[in-house]
Amino acid sequence: MTNLEIFEESKKYMPGGVNSPVRAFKDVELTPPVINRGEGVYIYDKEENKYIDFVGAWGPMILGHCDEDVVNAIKETCETAIAFGAPTELELQLAKHMCTTLDNVEMIRMVNSGTEATMSAVKLARGYTGKDKVLKFAGCYHGHFEGFLVSAGSGLLTEGIPGSAGVPQESIKNTLIGQYNDIENIREVFRKYGKDLAAVIIEPVAGNMGVVKAEDSFMKELRALCDEYSTLLIFDEVMSGFRVNYKGAQSLFKVKPDLVTYAKIMGGGLPCGAYCGRKDIMEKLSPLGPVYQAGTMSGNPIVMAAGLATLKKLHNNPQYYEKIEKLGAMLQSGIESISKEKNIPVVVNRCGGMMTIFFTNRDKVRCYDDVMSCDVKVFKKFFTHMLKNGFNIPPSQYEAMFLSVKHSEEDIEKFLEIFRSFQYN
Numbered sequence: 001m002t003n004l005e006i007f008e009e010s011k012k013y014m015p016g017g018v019n020s021p022v023r024a025f026k027d028v029e030l031t032p033p034v035i036n037r038g039e040g041v042y043i044y045d046k047e048e049n050k051y052i053d054f055v056g057a058w059g060p061m062i063l064g065h066c067d068e069d070v071v072n073a074i075k076e077t078c079e080t081a082i083a084f085g086a087p088t089e090l091e092l093q094l095a096k097h098m099c100t101t102l103d104n105v106e107m108i109r110m111v112n113s114g115t116e117a118t119m120s121a122v123k124l125a126r127g128y129t130g131k132d133k134v135l136k137f138a139g140c141y142h143g144h145f146e147g148f149l150v151s152a153g154s155g156l157l158t159e160g161i162p163g164s165a166g167v168p169q170e171s172i173k174n175t176l177i178g179q180y181n182d183i184e185n186i187r188e189v190f191r192k193y194g195k196d197l198a199a200v201i202i203e204p205v206a207g208n209m210g211v212v213k214a215e216d217s218f219m220k221e222l223r224a225l226c227d228e229y230s231t232l233l234i235f236d237e238v239m240s241g242f243r244v245n246y247k248g249a250q251s252l253f254k255v256k257p258d259l260v261t262y263a264k265i266m267g268g269g270l271p272c273g274a275y276c277g278r279k280d281i282m283e284k285l286s287p288l289g290p291v292y293q294a295g296t297m298s299g300n301p302i303v304m305a306a307g308l309a310t311l312k313k314l315h316n317n318p319q320y321y322e323k324i325e326k327l328g329a330m331l332q333s334g335i336e337s338i339s340k341e342k343n344i345p346v347v348v349n350r351c352g353g354m355m356t357i358f359f360t361n362r363d364k365v366r367c368y369d370d371v372m373s374c375d376v377k378v379f380k381k382f383f384t385h386m387l388k389n390g391f392n393i394p395p396s397q398y399e400a401m402f403l404s405v406k407h408s409e410e411d412i413e414k415f416l417e418i419f420r421s422f423q424y425n
């Protein structure tokens, strides 16, 4: 069957033909290729078209597709251990590895996705503080949990409206929305709601409005406000963890979160997530404490083995991050200089191996409002051009591209060559 035949038939059995909306290429009004296999930096569709991949399964594949060590760990484990729903040594090994190699991670609870990690972290924060309200930032995404599917209400700085059908007003009445990198706005939220605020959840390097990094002073003041009002600070590192460097975005700021969430890379490409942090908070979790959270598949042995193989390899090879940084810088400066030459208005935001090319006239992109200034028609044209020339990049202006250790200077040069041939006008 061709790509098109498979996708058309998929639509009969799965809404939109997909199991996660962005895969349907709706923003770019194209039909997605149906991916059949991956190897290193390449993915191949059902018609054996080859693409250089800058999506990496939306982050997890930092070691490239089907890394030998990860594949072997999965194969070895599934010979004898698929699922038990009981304690295993593998989950201990991954938990211990993370507690000893990461900062501010004293105890961990494994779950099965980023969504599960963030929603559970918020519940834990509520249970720990005895408060109900949670502050999130416009443009940050923390999964599809009802309490996070909130859009900023027009004109109202902090009161949200449901961001999806099926989300009752009741479920989001305790969710407040703040403006990223705007400390005055956040001070106002705290003045108004601080005493009821259980937690602030933030992507310290946002990837879900494209890449936008929190500013140092903003993060410091945010921490100070949380301390003043006894509010917990949760870093959502589902995307940035093990990505911007091994220790994640929190190592870029001299600020300690109380809780941290991980997923994506920590599962080596298998369904995984975790929330972690201060022991005195984590000990409020059932069976030790009163906050209930459970999972039949949590800590699954095959997932733990894939995660452990991935994290050990990354930890033992710091040169991987140096390589990714070098390639990222090469890609960024190449795009910036070609855009200047060709008069294409862009801002390129990058943090290590995550990067977004924003097609905007603004000088900087530092918040959701800047992101919304982008010309999505130009993005669509750019995306189509890249795909036609064998590059798989995220099919939306508001996402991050990801580099892996398998990318080479040659791949970056090819990217730049194709970018140079992009007809902007």
Ligand SMILES: Cc1ncc(COP(=O)(O)O)c(C=O)c1O
Pocket: 058, 113, 114, 115, 116, 118, 141, 142, 143, 144, 203, 207, 208, 236, 237, 238, 239, 263, 264
């Ligand atoms: C920062 C962040 N948090 C949470 C999530 C949700 O993770 P999942 O898709 O594994 O549920 C995502 C997904 O992209 C994410 O980027």
